[in-house]
Amino acid sequence: MKTVEEIKAAIEAAVPGAGVTVVLNPSPSAQHSLRLEPAHALAVAAFLRDDPELAFDYLSNVTGVDWLDKEIAEKVKVTRQVTKTVDGPEGTKLEQVVDEIVEETRKHVEPGSLEAVYHLYSVALRHGPLVLRMRTVNRTDKVELPSLTPVWRAAELQEREVFDLYGIVFTGHPDLRRILMWDEFKDYPMRKDYVEPDDYEYEPTAHDAVLKRAQEHRSREQGSRD
Amino acid sequence: MSVAETRTERSAGWNRPPAVEPEGEGELLEVAMGPHHPSTHGVFRMDVSLDGERVVRLKPVFGYLHRNHEKIAEGVAYLASMPYTDRLDYFCSLTNNWAYALAVEKLAGQEVPARAEYIRVILAELTRIQNHASTIGFLLQEMGASGTPLMYAFREREKILDLFESLTGSRMMCNYMRFGGCRVDLSSAWIEATKKVVAGLPAFVDEFEALLTGNEILMARCQGVGVLKPDLAVNAGISGPMLRASGVNYDLRKVDHYGIYDRFQFRVPLGDHGDIYDRYMVRVLEMRESIGILNQALQDIPLGPIMDAKAKLRGFRPKPGEAYGRIEAPKGELGFYLISDGGPNPYRYRVRPPSLINLTVLEDMCLGHNVADVVLIFGSVDIVLGEVDR
Amino acid sequence: MVDNELKIELGKQGILVTTIEELYNWGRRSSVWPMQFGLACCAIEMIATTMARYDLARFGAEVFRPSPRQADLMIVSGTVTKKMAPQVVRLYNQMAEPKYVIAMGACAISGGPFKQGYNVLKGIDRYIPVDVHIPGCPPRPEALIQAFMTLQKKIDGQPLTGEGRPRFLDADAQCEFPVPEQGAHDLEPPSNQGVWPVEIQGVGSRERRDIDGRQVSTDH
Numbered sequence A: 001m002k003t004v005e006e007i008k009a010a011i012e013a014a015v016p017g018a019g020v021t022v023v024l025n026p027s028p029s030a031q032h033s034l035r036l037e038p039a040h041a042l043a044v045a046a047f048l049r050d051d052p053e054l055a056f057d058y059l060s061n062v063t064g065v066d067w068l069d070k071e072i073a074e075k076v077k078v079t080r081q082v083t084k085t086v087d088g089p090e091g092t093k094l095e096q097v098v099d100e101i102v103e104e105t106r107k108h109v110e111p112g113s114l115e116a117v118y119h120l121y122s123v124a125l126r127h128g129p130l131v132l133r134m135r136t137v138n139r140t141d142k143v144e145l146p147s148l149t150p151v152w153r154a155a156e157l158q159e160r161e162v163f164d165l166y167g168i169v170f171t172g173h174p175d176l177r178r179i180l181m182w183d184e185f186k187d188y189p190m191r192k193d194y195v196e197p198d199d200y201e202y203e204p205t206a207h208d209a210v211l212k213r214a215q216e217h218r219s220r221e222q223g224s225r226d
Numbered sequence B: 001m002s003v004a005e006t007r008t009e010r011s012a013g014w015n016r017p018p019a020v021e022p023e024g025e026g027e028l029l030e031v032a033m034g035p036h037h038p039s040t041h042g043v044f045r046m047d048v049s050l051d052g053e054r055v056v057r058l059k060p061v062f063g064y065l066h067r068n069h070e071k072i073a074e075g076v077a078y079l080a081s082m083p084y085t086d087r088l089d090y091f092c093s094l095t096n097n098w099a100y101a102l103a104v105e106k107l108a109g110q111e112v113p114a115r116a117e118y119i120r121v122i123l124a125e126l127t128r129i130q131n132h133a134s135t136i137g138f139l140l141q142e143m144g145a146s147g148t149p150l151m152y153a154f155r156e157r158e159k160i161l162d163l164f165e166s167l168t169g170s171r172m173m174c175n176y177m178r179f180g181g182c183r184v185d186l187s188s189a190w191i192e193a194t195k196k197v198v199a200g201l202p203a204f205v206d207e208f209e210a211l212l213t214g215n216e217i218l219m220a221r222c223q224g225v226g227v228l229k230p231d232l233a234v235n236a237g238i239s240g241p242m243l244r245a246s247g248v249n250y251d252l253r254k255v256d257h258y259g260i261y262d263r264f265q266f267r268v269p270l271g272d273h274g275d276i277y278d279r280y281m282v283r284v285l286e287m288r289e290s291i292g293i294l295n296q297a298l299q300d301i302p303l304g305p306i307m308d309a310k311a312k313l314r315g316f317r318p319k320p321g322e323a324y325g326r327i328e329a330p331k332g333e334l335g336f337y338l339i340s341d342g343g344p345n346p347y348r349y350r351v352r353p354p355s356l357i358n359l360t361v362l363e364d365m366c367l368g369h370n371v372a373d374v375v376l377i378f379g380s381v382d383i384v385l386g387e388v389d390r
Numbered sequence C: 001m002v003d004n005e006l007k008i009e010l011g012k013q014g015i016l017v018t019t020i021e022e023l024y025n026w027g028r029r030s031s032v033w034p035m036q037f038g039l040a041c042c043a044i045e046m047i048a049t050t051m052a053r054y055d056l057a058r059f060g061a062e063v064f065r066p067s068p069r070q071a072d073l074m075i076v077s078g079t080v081t082k083k084m085a086p087q088v089v090r091l092y093n094q095m096a097e098p099k100y101v102i103a104m105g106a107c108a109i110s111g112g113p114f115k116q117g118y119n120v121l122k123g124i125d126r127y128i129p130v131d132v133h134i135p136g137c138p139p140r141p142e143a144l145i146q147a148f149m150t151l152q153k154k155i156d157g158q159p160l161t162g163e164g165r166p167r168f169l170d171a172d173a174q175c176e177f178p179v180p181e182q183g184a185h186d187l188e189p190p191s192n193q194g195v196w197p198v199e200i201q202g203v204g205s206r207e208r209r210d211i212d213g214r215q216v217s218t219d220h
């Protein structure tokens, strides 16, 4: 199989302005991936499927990943003007403005995103995997990604599952409904910040985590009764 | 059909199920088959619209056994998910173990000693035989042959489960493989017992086939029913015996060369028509090939360690990165996708369930057939709900 | 009432002495038909129990009925998810009295290994009364047979009149149980207080009901 860099070059030759980036995978598996621009994803996917040298006709796996908002603390050196008292001539004190370099920690929040990951193989040429990724703009309101179901039917149920559990809205999906949870369900349970319903009432258990939740439940219930 | 023709059909949305027009006038009959239905192997629902006896629309409904395997696995250490994988496809716990161990071994770059690889092959092929036998038994049960084929299958299955139990301590939930090897070594007595069971298996398959393969009712009900075309099968990500029954030669044991399957001689049975009968036949032939692999593996199994000496069981923290590992499970391509952030738990843990994805084309296969055939077509897909919904 | 030893002695002579109650319960316990209803992994062990090796037919229970109307026993064999729980309660309501429930496996009892799941019901006895619990993951077929025999003993011991009589002979007993609704975040209500009287430590005791829905003493 071609390397990811070669595939990237092939894509860019075929789909102008596709904006593909290579995401390296440092683990021993060395399954590197390509990040697609959502706007061109469908064209790139169709190219990957139909190109005779690549022929990725088999979409194996579709999944979502939740990347939380990250608070990044950075140490930056800033120059500030500080007023200093210096000893002037003849014992007087003088106020003087000097430049000083101080270190400051700045925090900024890197917005998280939801990511859809696709694993492609080729049945015709028996190679793979090629990993494709797409990211949403954020985790709250701009969560649309193009659906690849028109290219690979295999994505149909799996994209529905990602929609159900992560809340990525796949535009162009023929039948985007909840698949695993019931229709009235409101949350997206696989997101990292999902809070489970509190139903650990009475738990004779050996699991510490469960026991802790049950105790929390009890103390809450007690509080509400007092 | 030429490629150009397929292209135009594709652009016309060929990969949607074709619409079947009702013949008569008036209302369609809406039937919800499931979640409690004797034919659904558990808790699965199909919302079927019927025009008389003919199916004109079929929507599968999932999730009645959604047990949050992935969410739980993201909260516990890598090894702690191993027993949960047993419960995915509860007919084949050992192949599930293998798929997960393979993914983690890819993620952490671990080697597996030769003896452990042999043990894995032996256990996986035993699993495949009992799974295919039970699947055919259930398929026949749904066809109305209540009892006999299933009894035969379970008689053989019990023998294999006894082997599993004496090795791993549990009949169904074996929890046997570890990252970089296996949990306990085989004794020579176990190998002898297995050889005995394997020696009896060809007679079982012969008996099974004598009962079924030439059976007129089976042929009448299965041939030409639920046909799946190879191009749609590939496009829809179908895997396992279902894909091969449609004539696509894609067996991960040959394609991915995982484990030590390269050392064994075996053939990949393929179907011609992609109907229920071919799926049945492919499974029977696969059982025979598995018996062949078992004979070779039991013959050549070497001595040696069963664990990678460098493998760490406690404090196992793979370096950041990700890996996708897949094997040819009895039901199809079972994959595990793991993302590590360097911690003791996986950041993302995903199971690629063959059972779920094989159901993508259920509607395509059922449209236009009678409602009684839906039960058969569904049975021939071979699903387990624990894996469909996870 | 004939005394037991005399009865055995007469039996040896070929004379059968019995009571209506014994005869009636003997008939009931010897043909408990389970519902053909599998939920998860435990269901496979349930099927294995009915197959040739373990042969549940010896206990008069080989006829698995697909319809709840014809079944006497519901074996909750596997994980009950929140999506499935309303259906399980509905099926139970549709069964005709006398009806019994075996909770098979850790999941049916308490959620088992999947207890921490957001979609897993932590025990079916939050919504319907359970007669026999079998621990195990999955319980072996022998354990299911043992549960079956326990249930038969229970049926045998039920008097036809007075306290402790089965529900279908008691006009006041509750036979139908409310079906939970699927809400936006969880099942509503999360449990049926009538059958799942949870004791919360430190909070005053609450009304309790026994398995047949009758109120029992409230102090502990």
Ligand code: SF4
Residues within 6 Å of the ligand: B087, C040, C041, C042, C077, C078, C079, C104, C105, C106, C107, C108, C112, C113, C136, C137, C138, C139
């Ligand atoms: S108790 Fe164990 S075997 Fe039974 S359904 Fe639950 S997980 Fe499966």
